Amino acid sequence: MTEGAPDLVRICREARIVSETHDESAEDALPAVLTLPLDAWHREHGARMVEFAGYMMPVQYEGIIAEHLWTRENAGLFDVSHMGQLVVSVEGDDQSAVEAALEALLPADLSILKVGRIRYSLLLDEHGGILDDLMVTRWKNGFFVVVNGATKWDDIAHLRENLPDDITLTHRDEHGLLALQGPKAAKALSSLGLTPVLDGGEPVEELSFMQAGIYSWNGIELGVSRSGYSGEDGYEISVPYEGIVDFATALAAHEDVKPIGLGARDSLRLEAGLPLYGHDLSPETDPVSANLTFALSKRRREQGGFMGSDHVLQALADGPATLRIGLKLDGRQAAREGAEVYAGDVKVGTVCSGGFAPSLGHPIAMAYVDAAHTADGTALFIDVRGKKLPATVVSMPFHPTRYYRKGAPK
Numbered sequence: 001m002t003e004g005a006p007d008l009v010r011i012c013r014e015a016r017i018v019s020e021t022h023d024e025s026a027e028d029a030l031p032a033v034l035t036l037p038l039d040a041w042h043r044e045h046g047a048r049m050v051e052f053a054g055y056m057m058p059v060q061y062e063g064i065i066a067e068h069l070w071t072r073e074n075a076g077l078f079d080v081s082h083m084g085q086l087v088v089s090v091e092g093d094d095q096s097a098v099e100a101a102l103e104a105l106l107p108a109d110l111s112i113l114k115v116g117r118i119r120y121s122l123l124l125d126e127h128g129g130i131l132d133d134l135m136v137t138r139w140k141n142g143f144f145v146v147v148n149g150a151t152k153w154d155d156i157a158h159l160r161e162n163l164p165d166d167i168t169l170t171h172r173d174e175h176g177l178l179a180l181q182g183p184k185a186a187k188a189l190s191s192l193g194l195t196p197v198l199d200g201g202e203p204v205e206e207l208s209f210m211q212a213g214i215y216s217w218n219g220i221e222l223g224v225s226r227s228g229y230s231g232e233d234g235y236e237i238s239v240p241y242e243g244i245v246d247f248a249t250a251l252a253a254h255e256d257v258k259p260i261g262l263g264a265r266d267s268l269r270l271e272a273g274l275p276l277y278g279h280d281l282s283p284e285t286d287p288v289s290a291n292l293t294f295a296l297s298k299r300r301r302e303q304g305g306f307m308g309s310d311h312v313l314q315a316l317a318d319g320p321a322t323l324r325i326g327l328k329l330d331g332r333q334a335a336r337e338g339a340e341v342y343a344g345d346v347k348v349g350t351v352c353s354g355g356f357a358p359s360l361g362h363p364i365a366m367a368y369v370d371a372a373h374t375a376d377g378t379a380l381f382i383d384v385r386g387k388k389l390p391a392t393v394v395s396m397p398f399h400p401t402r403y404y405r406k407g408a409p410k
Helices: 005-014 024-028 039-044 064-073 096-103 149-162 185-190 241-252 262-271 298-303 309-318
Strands: 048-052 055-060 075-079 084-089 118-124 130-139 142-147 168-171 175-181 212-217 220-225 234-240 257-259 322-329 340-343 346-357 362-370 379-384 387-394
Touching (some): 064 075, 064 262, 075 241, 118 149, 175 185, 185 234, 220 241, 234 241, 262 362
Parallel strands (some): 075 257
Antiparallel strands (some): 084 168, 118 130
């Protein structure tokens, strides 16, 4: 729901969401297009602003290719404050009710998720269609869930409709979200002197991939996770509005950090083979056809019990009719979303994301293709304005990922 303020306010109220602001008059005054807490900061740094997911957001600063390559070699600072930050909790020390409630909706095994650990998961409908993909982190007082900006109001309504009444869903609407991505991200973030808040908390540079912690910076509490959407090492940082300008300024002052826009974020995630909701994922796709079966935990595959599980487990047993795959294109011309994929003269699929890969020097694409044509090395064609471009099925990610895992060889 990104069309305008009335829909946003209606869903928020109907879903009975607990908001950090609790200010209904502020909700009534919401404009049709929202601004990020760093809107003026982006403009001061030369950003070209565009509307995305109902927000004005920076698409680029000095150029998409330059920003893409900078992130691969240094550290890029992304503003992703349009995303939804939700806390799912229940009163009291026993959080098992929250775990059970979320497991009824998500195919993740939350019972084995330790405090401070993160899982990638999927919000599914009753037919196993994908409503959103998300990140869920366990804390002692519940679960922290980050959802996509374009779907967050629908996600909130869906969660509230399907969670038991004793479960509290809090929208952290007074927190922005920054992503710091690239091989020098840890160096840059650790230079700010963040200190762990919780006893036994690790230095921020010692967090492992898919691990989170709570930190203090200049008297402000930050939620920091080591994850991201670029295929590089990096962090996502939840920052209260009152400190976000100072924090972003401090990060951008580091010699290895530059602000990066949506354009490079898209090309980076494409090289990493990561799907974008609304393009590669939708209610018409399921976890099996989307090639996201890793998000179906072993126990959940065996026991089911999550929304849409009958359909998903049947698809898992039967195998997908179509599958999201990677394609390497010859030449320099890119194929975009909606382009048709052919095996000879027979249409076998459709591109869902595509573009030029700056790190690789050639175009790439992701497509949903008939299962019989998805083996690595399969030669296909993509129709781009009547011209059939040769393409080859390749494994994803297209560009090697460089996440930080403790004990892994460097």
